Amino acid sequence: MYRLVIFLLLFGIWIIFSGQFDYFHLSLGLISCGIITAISSSFFFSNRSKSFGTRLGELMRLPGYSFWLLWQIILSNVHILKMALTPGEIKELDPSLVRIKTNLKTDFGKYALANSITLTPGTITIEIDGDEMLIHSISKHTAKGVKDDTMERKVARVFEGGGQ
Template structure:
């Protein structure tokens, strides 16, 4: 099941990026995505279980628009810093370490990738519940883990109780 889900994800992504929908290119996409899914499904689903529930899909559907908006806002903030005549006064690159309350590996990876997708921050390491993140400014560092952690947990963690 994990290989099938991996194949479907890869093939959908391949079709979106290739833009080629003739029989020859679709056949090549099926072969390439099938081979990659066969050999690497364990990377996406380490325990072999897909574990996608309707709640997770709905949670991600609600989380992704918020994430895209945060990426736009962070892009504008970084552009403002880069274009500012006193750029060096505005930046204070630093490494921030914090613990997260997120338990599931998939949710932690989603959180780490969300941080990295947001300009001005890069997830350097995830070690169990401890994150190490590069932050470009003091404001960015102060906002970690913040609202993003809460939203990822709400979207992907099972309810406690």
């Protein structure tokens, strides 16, 4: 069942890549997607015990999260821009290492949280170990911000279904 979904997904990507709609190229696409599904479909969806309803729910909630993340990325760039173009000594710069604990259970949830932390203002994930994360933060303000768990709750709502 998952293989069928992966096949359709890959075929959609093939259509975007190819741009040719004659029978010859479409059948080549079918064959290629079949080969890839056969040899490497195990890379997608590591946790296959989830039902399709849950997956669909994740997919529905993903766009809202992405737009929020996009806004955060733009904020982070404004932050970098402000810092980089400060004349003279950069007062705001005060790097420190922060360690936080997450309540996320799944690996993919942790992955999404780590990458979101890397993309949001002033913080980069250095390492994940179990449920602890080591984060480099660029200023006092962002170090405070990373301890706030807004983002974690958002990620949990998208990828783990639960509210908290």
